[in-house]
Structure formats: structure tokens, C-alpha cells
Amino acid sequence: MEQAKVELLVMDAKQADEQAFTELFQYFNPGLLRFSYKICHNEQLAHDAVQNAWIKITKSLKQLQDPRAFKSWAYQATRWQTLDLIKHYAKERALQVDEPIEALAQTLNEADDVLLHHINELPDIDKHTIHLFYLEQMSLQEVSLILEVPVGTVKSRLNRARKLLKQKMDN
Template identity: 40%
Template sequence: MQQAQIDLLVLAFQQGEKRAYSLLYQYFTPGLRRFAGYRVSSQAVADDLVQNVWIKVARRVHKLNDVRVFQSWLYRALRWEISDWRKSAAEQRHAGDDALADIAADGQSEPERIPRLLEALKPEEREIVELFYLHEFSLQAISLTLELPLGTVKSRLHRARQQLQTFYSEGD
């Protein structure tokens, strides 16, 4: 779906058109589920968090002034939902050196190693890598979603790429 189509659907959604809501839901939900799935303990929890976000979005979409930032706004809402869930569940995951040590030991195939390599990154770098590569966000959209300066996004992405390259070569 092109940005112009998304913008028109968001405008229709803001006017209360249920079909527009349905189309936006169908288009964005798979990516949101993937995004949440990387951050929480189970896919069922991720699905619940995504549903909660859609409910909140339906209530608040009329407050969105610039329809061009809908995707960033949606992912930012999911980030807040995940953060709230973590606080209430007192389940704070920390990616540490254990993930790195396990990578080489498991003998995983290439596709199976990728999530493990991402876990070895700092959370703020992992999030940028996922948005850029897995969700195909532009650097500007990442900046809006994470509420970070564009230069910070660029430097974290660069640092994450270097670390991933190091982690990957250590695993061979």
C-alpha cells in the first residue's frame, strides 16, 4: 500500500468509516504483531497488546493532526503499550552477554540465528534495527516513532550494524 492510500484511509478512519479502519487494521497488524513479538515473552501476549493498541487508536485517531505520521504514531502507541505491560508485569528483560555465548553453542541455522543476534544488541539499538530492516521504516519514520533526533537514529543504526557484523563473525 502506498503512502497516499494510507493517508486517505486514515482520513476516512478519522471520519468514522469502518471499512477504512478494517483496511488499516489488516495492513498494519502483521507488522505490529511481529514488532511486539520480538519484545514480549509470548506471541499471545503480543497479540493482546496489539489489540489493545487498535482499541486505543480507534478512540484517539481523531486527535491525529498529520495523517502522514500515522504509521509512526501507531508504532509509538505499541511501544508505550509494551512498556506499560512490562511495568505492570514486572517483567524486564535484559539482553546480556549470555545471548552471545549461546549463539555459537546452539549450532543454529542462519535464519534461526538472526533473532539471537538481535537479542545480543542493546534494546535501543535492536529496536532501530528491527524498524529499519524488518519493518522497512525510513530513518525519518524511526526518528518520529522513537522520538529521537535523526542523528541519534543514524549513529545507533551504524553502531548496531558494526556489532552485528562482529557477533556474526564470532559465531562462525
């Protein structure tokens, strides 16, 4: 979806247009689920976190000043909700790692599977950066906002992660 259309949908959704909000939800929800799952490695927790993020987004959408920031704002809300739920559930019981999200697993071919395996072996900070930049195709600025680090740090993490992936793939 083009950025201009997203901005128009955000402006309409701010005016309580349910259809516009539904379109935003349908467009962004799959990416938010993948991102949340990448953080927590638990499908149910990822669904809960994304649902909580959408509730927060719904309640505070009118306060969003710049419609261009919606994407990074939604991913940031998802990140916060995922981390909150991880903390909450970690106190109650140890998290169990689920099988990968089936829809994502079905779309991978063998080469993608090997690459995804190597990405999953990266340290979390690098793995999240790679996921947002390459798999969700976000800009450096968007990744910076979501992970709450400077753009230079995002560049460093991407560079380090690419080097690590190259070493793993060459072995």
C-alpha cells in the same frame, strides 16, 4: 501498500468508515505484533499490547492531524502500550519468555535464523532500532518518532548495531 492509499484510508477512517479502518488494521497489525513481541518477548503480552494500542488508536484517530503520520503514530502507541503492560505484569509476576511467534519462525531460513539470533543478542535499544529500520522498513524519521530520540541517535544506533552484527557474524 502505497503511502497515498494509507493516507486515504486514514482520512476515510477518521470519518468513521469501518471498511477503511479494517483495511488499516489488516495492513498494520502484523507489523505491530512483530514490533511489540520484539520489545517484550512474550506472545500473549504482545497481542494484548497491540489490542490495547488499536483501542487507543480508534478512540483518538480523529485527533490525528496529518494522515502521513499514521504509521509512526500506530507504532508509537504500540510501544507505549507494550511498555505499560510490561510494567504492569512485572509487578504481578516475572515474565516468562515464550517461543517465537510461529508465523515469523516458519518464514526464516537458516541464514535468517542465525542473523535473527545475533540481532536478539544486541542491547535492546539497538535491537529495536534494527527491527524498525530493517525488518519493518521504516525511515529514519519514523524510527526517531517511535523511539522518541533524535534522528542522529537512530543513525548512531544503526551504525553501532551493524558493527556488532558484523563482528558476531565474522566469528
